[in-house]
Amino acid sequence: MPNPAPLLDLHGTPLEIEIWRGLQPDTPATMPSGTAGRRPGRSAALPAVLFAALLAGPALAAPGAPPPAAAAPASATAPAGATAPIPLSASQVQALGVRSEPVVPAAAGSGTALAHLPATVSVPVGQLRMVAAPAAGMVETVKVVPGQQVRKGDVLATFASPELLALQREASVARSQAELAASARRRDEALFAEGIIAAARLEATRANAAQAAAQAEEKRLALGVAGLPAKGGPSGAAALVAPLSGYVLEQLATPGQRVDAAAPLFSLADSSALGLEIQVAASLAALLPDGAPVRTILADGRTLRGKVVSVGRQVGAAQTVAVRASLERPGAGAASLPLRPGQAVEAEISLAGQAALAGAVRIPGAALTYRSGAASNAGNAGQATSAYVFVHEQEGLYRPFPVTVLGPLPGGWLVKPAGAIPFADKARVAVAGVAALKAAWLGQSGE
Structure with a gap:
């Protein structure tokens, strides 16, 4: 009975060699024949994909078999970056646990807000x-x-x-x-x-x-x-x-x-008027115009509303900016505000409808990954670390896409494309199996 064809990795190298190389130092004296001269470090970047491939079995094709998914142009529902997409078969997607979710445009609807911001009750200077x-x-x-x-x-x-x-x-x-x-x-x-x-x-x-x-x-x-x-x-x-x-x-x-x-x-x-001093990440402070809606929810469930009156220009040691907001005065006959100067509360600032959010999207926290020592496709060659998401272009294709992180949001991040190519309508990004996709991407680029 003829020997079965060996399993190959994404580069056509037998998996036995790749696994062996991952356990040995990359030196010509210890590498098997035919592998000397290859760039060091590639095998260390692929452990997740290699072991997932062993679990997937025949999901990785033998020589002469068609690839699991052919590289195709970006679909109309995702942006197309300059980085080549990562092809995965259905079996690989299942074995790696890759799952995607749609991004949410930050400027759409009223759900975009900076929440759980640390704030301190203050007295306006005029009071x-x-x-x-x-x-x-x-x-x-x-x-x-x-x-x-x-x-x-x-x-x-x-x-x-x-x-x-x-x-x-x-x-x-x-x-x-x-x-x-x-x-x-x-x-x-x-x-x-x-x-x-x-x-x-x-x-x-x-x-x-x-x-x-x-x-x-x-x-x-x-x-x-x-x-x-x-x-x-x-x-x-x-x-x-x-x-x-x-x-x-x-x-x-x-x-x-x-x-x-x-x-x-x-x-x-004067206790009839109080304000808030809110600490906001410096990267997000530029998105907050005067008059942005503010609210804070008290322990008894009551909601106090107000608006931003000023955004600080100095960045503190924690890389935050002090944003000052005024709270609405209680109506005639209503009880005074149940707050005291110096009291610590949590505030929420609405970002809905802000022009500065054009092109920005909300993504789940698990969708974001970083690549050290790589410049983004936007030409930011000076960046030591670039942020990326994996855009699910079509069945079996995931493309690394550079983004600029604007700041944290409840349960995720607010990001914008790092280059001129925007996120397309109904774009989806990987939210599970991101580590395996990153390992495959680094191995694909020969790192």
């Missing part, structure tokens, strides 16, 4: 107020604690200072001078009406009265800034009041503490 010391002095009493709700005009602390005594004295003197100048103006107006004094004297009296009134108003406003009453005797003590309704973020003062003028004592926030 913050700082209460400072009106002069150098001492904090006598503190009436509030951090987190306490306050209304506009509520007393936060009492403050005593010798400088406040001087300010009250100056205000009292200015007020008396203004009253005296106003009385002189009224007297001269009566004398001028009787023709007793000249018009020049009346004008001078009026100018003096206006100047005195301006000085008195200046001192009165200074008393208000210092938290002192506009009238009353000198006391040297002031009540520091809340400039808005909200809650106390920080209490920086303690009773008995001596502080300089303008030293910060309390930080207040």
Whole structure:
């Protein structure tokens, strides 16, 4: 009985030799005859295909038999790259567990969103107020604690200072001078009406009265800034009041503490409006225009919505960019937002309808693979590592296709073609058996 024809690999080399070469160093002294001079490393790149071929049995043809699948032009449902497709028979596909799924255009529908993004609740800058010391002095009493709700005009602390005594004295003197100048103006107006004094004297009296009134108003406003009453005797003590309704973020003062003028004592926030500071991968930040819809889902199931107001320009140590969003204010009669500044939440930013996503697709996470030391078909010769997917062109044909990874999405990746050739309508990519396809591809290219 004649010996059966030996099983061959994809390059026509007997499998026994390939398996033997995979277990031996690729040197001329140890390689079997007829294999010296071949490029080293090819056998190491094909273990998955070789052992799968042994399982498949006659799926790999003997000499003279037709190939399992003929290389054909790319179909209308997949892009055609410059890399040759990998032909596999039905038995090989089954043995290797290769399976494909369709890609999803990123700009289609409303399902494209950056989800599970780490975010921190923040207070918009316009909603913050700082209460400072009106002069150098001492904090006598503190009436509030951090987190306490306050209304506009509520007393936060009492403050005593010798400088406040001087300010009250100056205000009292200015007020008396203004009253005296106003009385002189009224007297001269009566004398001028009787023709007793000249018009020049009346004008001078009026100018003096206006100047005195301006000085008195200046001192009165200074008393208000210092938290002192506009009238009353000198006391040297002031009540520091809340400039808005909200809650106390920080209490920086303690009773008995001596502080300089303008030293910060309390930080207040308007609780009716909050925002989010979201960390987004730098590669995806460029896709986020101002106004992109944002939402966060609370533990009780409620959804808070908002929009992007700014995208940071500086990349952090984790290669992320800070994206700031404002949350919608609750309606009239509704409860305040159940969030606190500094609270960690997860946010979701919708990418649907963004023009920057033209040509981008969503792929499952298992579809992506990398090839080190190879330039992509886009001409990015400087890249040390290129990303690829295997496009299922037709039954038994899988073509390596270079892509640019834009960033992660829930359950997958957002990618764009690395070159000018786009993904075609209804394109499918391999999501299982990718490692075996990569091994076959590297062996096909002689690596």
